[in-house]
Amino acid sequence: MKFKLAAIFEPTSSRRKVIVDAVKKAGLKISAATSPEALSKEQLVIVGISLKSPSRLVKEIRSKLPDVLIYAAQAKGFKAAFADGVLPVPVSSNDL
Numbered sequence: 001m002k003f004k005l006a007a008i009f010e011p012t013s014s015r016r017k018v019i020v021d022a023v024k025k026a027g028l029k030i031s032a033a034t035s036p037e038a039l040s041k042e043q044l045v046i047v048g049i050s051l052k053s054p055s056r057l058v059k060e061i062r063s064k065l066p067d068v069l070i071y072a073a074q075a076k077g078f079k080a081a082f083a084d085g086v087l088p089v090p091v092s093s094n095d096l
Contacts, residue, residue: 003043003069007031009057010048010073015089019046019073022091036060045070046087055082 006028010016020030023046033039036057045061045068047054058070059082071087072080080086 006044007033007042012050058082
């Protein structure tokens with residue numbers, strides 16, 4: 001499956017910018033979705049570090065798009081059982 005469209009849920013603008021830059025460098029387009037209800041054709045969703053309840057957000061995303069790949073952006077190597085994978089921060093385009 002080739003990824004073309006990604007959504008990023010990160011409330012902190014400086015962290016969001018770092019993730020957006022890496023995603024664009026990897027050749028993906030960024031969706032304008034700011035909530036799970038706004039998702040439609042995204043194949044990749046990145047859940048940011050500063051979210052208060054990432055697992056709840058992931059449940060909402062899964063109910064809207066069950067086949068989407070979800071990465072949890074994290075600065076430290078903790079497990080993210082709610083996500084399909086962990087995206088190390090700072091992000092490089094090779095990580096995607």
